[in-house]
Amino acid sequence: MEHKVLETRALTMRFGGLTAVDHLDLYVTEGEAVGLIGPNGAGKTTAFNMISGAYKPTEGSVIFQGEDITRLSAPEVCKKGIGRTFQVVRPFGALTVLENVMVGGFVHTGKTAEARSIAEGVLRLVGMDHIANRKAKDLTLPQRKRLEIAKALATGPKLLLLDEVLAGLNPTEIEEAVGLIRKINATGISVLMIEHVLQATMAICSRIYVLDYGKLIAAGTPQEVTSNPDVIKAYLGDDYE
Numbered sequence: 013m014e015h016k017v018l019e020t021r022a023l024t025m026r027f028g029g030l031t032a033v034d035h036l037d038l039y040v041t042e043g044e045a046v047g048l049i050g051p052n053g054a055g056k057t058t059a060f061n062m063i064s065g066a067y068k069p070t071e072g073s074v075i076f077q078g079e080d081i082t083r084l085s086a087p088e089v090c091k092k093g094i095g096r097t098f099q100v101v102r103p104f105g106a107l108t109v110l111e112n113v114m115v116g117g118f119v120h121t122g123k124t125a126e127a128r129s130i131a132e133g134v135l136r137l138v139g140m141d142h143i144a145n146r147k148a149k150d151l152t153l154p155q156r157k158r159l160e161i162a163k164a165l166a167t168g169p170k171l172l173l174l175d176e177v178l179a180g181l182n183p184t185e186i187e188e189a190v191g192l193i194r195k196i197n198a199t200g201i202s203v204l205m206i207e208h209v210l211q212a213t214m215a216i217c218s219r220i221y222v223l224d225y226g227k228l229i230a231a232g233t234p235q236e237v238t239s240n241p242d243v244i245k246a247y248l249g250d251d252y253e
């Protein structure tokens with residue numbers, strides 16, 4: 013049987029009277045790329061916040077490589093090997109691309125030369141080495157999205173959480189980003205991605221989970237999920253008009 017790198021068990025987040033994530037069970041196996049989709053407000057980012065240690069769940073647990081990491085802080089989770097991007101990109105604008113990525117490199121080393129070498133390797137992988145010395149604030153949106161991925165990669169993740177990294181990109185840019193995510197996944201890094209661009213999600217992911225109002229309403233292969241009547245009603249309805 014394949015080995016699970018990540019598993020959430022009955023993961024739940026309540027904000028006052030609102031249950032943003034309601035007993036979510038999902039898993040990602042070693043080397044797998046998995047999608048998490050659903051309408052705005054479904055609870056996707058909240059789930060990422062709990063998995064990455066930013067939020068403490070109201071109930072349930074997060075298991076990473078067989079270890080319960082539910083109560084760890086965000087830096088501790090990162091050190092364990094879960095890297096994430098943020099839906100709202102937030103680079104250090106005054107720092108260069110290289111310096112931004114070095115911040116990630118410092119997760120595993122205190123030595124500047126080592127952090128720099130990690131960052132340089134990541135920038136080559138994501139194809140940003142030619143703009144390593146550009147200030148982050150001068151980047152285009154697709155470049156900033158890519159920088160987010162690079163920052164997360166520099167932390168040396170075993171599992172990468174991507175939160176809408178394709179949002180706002182044009183079709184050509186999406187195609188390039190899809191190629192990059194597949195390339196990253198092919199290096200052995202498992203991927204869990206939140207995405208609205210369905211075609212791209214289907215091109216990358218072997219399985220997809222669908223959240224609606226905090227609850228899982230479907231899970232399966234892209235074909236299974238997109239032919240599920242509940243999913244079409246909750247999520248694809250508008251697209252089918």
Ligand SMILES: Nc1ncnc2c1ncn2[C@@H]1O[C@H](COP(=O)(O)OP(=O)(O)O)[C@@H](O)[C@H]1O
Nearest residue numbers: 027030032050051052053054055056057058059
């Ligand atoms: N820190 C918070 N405090 C209160 N409510 C929140 C907080 N974060 C998210 N929510 C609410 O939880 C629900 C799910 O939000 P979110 O996880 O961002 O959805 P998605 O990423 O699927 O669009 C929304 O109703 C949102 O307003």
Ligand SMILES: [Mg+2]
Nearest residue numbers: 056057058099
């Ligand atoms: Mg979100």
